[in-house]
Amino acid sequence: MGTGEIRSHINVVYRCTYHVVWCPKYRRKVIVGDVDTRLQQIIREACAERDAPIVELETMPDHVHLLVSCDPQYGIHRLVKGVKGRSSRLLRQELPSLKSRMPMLWTNSYFVATVGGATLEVIKEYVENQRNV
Structure with missing residues (x-):
């Protein structure tokens, strides 16, 4: 799926793609090996369940990059909270060494930015020119 695909759900038509980045607590480099493999699987499952393509x-040893489309009625905050919560719980259950090293897997914070096909300047100009049409 590209970032430009228009989607719809009941009473909303949208194209909302987000770049989300989050880190393990204390920016520890724990996203390697089995943790990395299982984390990616959990993220894919959680997003599929929420119809968030x-x-x-991309995972790095100390952070995760996720480019995802999300229904605005569900909200990116709920999606990220669900993905982080599920992945922390499952990874720490399945990999006891991770649980003993980190009582909490993720920091409370994350970065999110919208991704679109047009720049802010182009959209601003479009909105300003609507009265002239």
Whole structure:
């Protein structure tokens, strides 16, 4: 799925793609090996359950990049909260060494930015020129 695909759900038509980045607590480099493999699987499952198509997913030892489309009625905050909560719980259950090292897997914070096909200047000009049409 590209970032430009228009989607619809009941009473809303949208094209909302977000770039989300989050880190393990204390920016520890724990996203390696089995943790990395299982984390990506959990993220894909959680997003699929919420009909939030993943455009791109990349993990680094100390952070995660997720490019995802999300229904605005559900909200990106709820999606990220669900993904982080589920992945922390499952990873710490399945990999006891991770649980003993980190009582909490993720920091409370994350970065999110919208991704679109047009620049802010182009959209601003479009809105300003609507009265002239």
